[in-house]
Amino acid sequence: MGLASTQVSMKMAVVITAIGLPTMYQAFVTTKNHVWGRPMNPFQMSKIKEARDFISSKQSGSPAGAKFAEGTALTAKIRVHETFKDGDSGEDAWGVTMQYGQIAGKVIHLKKMAFLLDKRLLASLLIHESVHAHQWDFREKPSENEAYQIQSDMLRSWGLTAGDIIQARDLFKEGSEDVNDGFLDDEMSTFVEYGVADPAWKR
Numbered sequence: 261m262g263l264a265s266t267q268v269s270m271k272m273a274v275v276i277t278a279i280g281l282p283t284m285y286q287a288f289v290t291t292k293n294h295v296w297g298r299p300m301n302p303f304q305m306s307k308i309k310e311a312r313d314f315i316s317s318k319q320s321g322s323p324a325g326a327k328f329a330e331g332t333a334l335t336a337k338i339r340v341h342e343t344f345k346d347g348d349s350g351e352d353a354w355g356v357t358m359q360y361g362q363i364a365g366k367v368i369h370l371k372k373m374a375f376l377l378d379k380r381l382l383a384s385l386l387i388h389e390s391v392h393a394h395q396w397d398f399r400e401k402p403s404e405n406e407a408y409q410i411q412s413d414m415l416r417s418w419g420l421t422a423g424d425i426i427q428a429r430d431l432f433k434e435g436s437e438d439v440n441d442g443f444l445d446d447e448m449s450t451f452v453e454y455g456v457a458d459p460a461w462k463r
């Protein structure tokens with residue numbers, strides 16, 4: 261009896277570990293996803309509303325392959341961060357979206373500075389991060405190619421294309437000029453880096 265019950269509990273332990281650990285990990289990540297950072301302040305909420313109103317106003321012309329990201333961009337919970345810098349890497353993202361932990365509602369994390377962008381640039385950032393919110397499968401890493409391609413395709417469908425940086429700057433006059441410039445610079449580099457086809461912006 262002693263041996264048999266030991267064998268059963270060993271088996272149960274294996275089963276519980278196999279099912280329990282991924283579930284606990286998912287629960288942990290899901291919770292972190294919802295509580296990490298801060299909620300938006302009234303200014304940030306008004307900026308997100310402007311960006312979302314812009315996305316909605318253009319919805320009829322958006323590419324079919326981008327509809328899933330568009331829906332998430334319009335509804336995801338937003339959490340705010342001072343910065344995403346860790347250590348001395350000097351790298352800082354405009355937004356971060358967890359690959360896991362999106363089961364209990366989609367969440368997008370944005371850097372505080374992103375709220376100073378022209379609403380149309382902020383809208384494109386929401387689209388980019390929304391693509392990541394759907395990348396749940398076991399890829400080696402979140403696909404930046406897909407996120408930048410859909411972001412670029414949306415910018416094109418919104419009529420916001422530019423042949424060089426001067427043209428691009430002329431398009432975006434709202435928000436902070438410096439912040440817009442920094443964003444344009446980053447996106448133009450990454451469109452090239454990730455091989456975006458028919459990029460909305462070229463240098």
Ligand SMILES: [Zn+2]
Nearest residue numbers: 388392404407
């Ligand atoms: Zn990304």
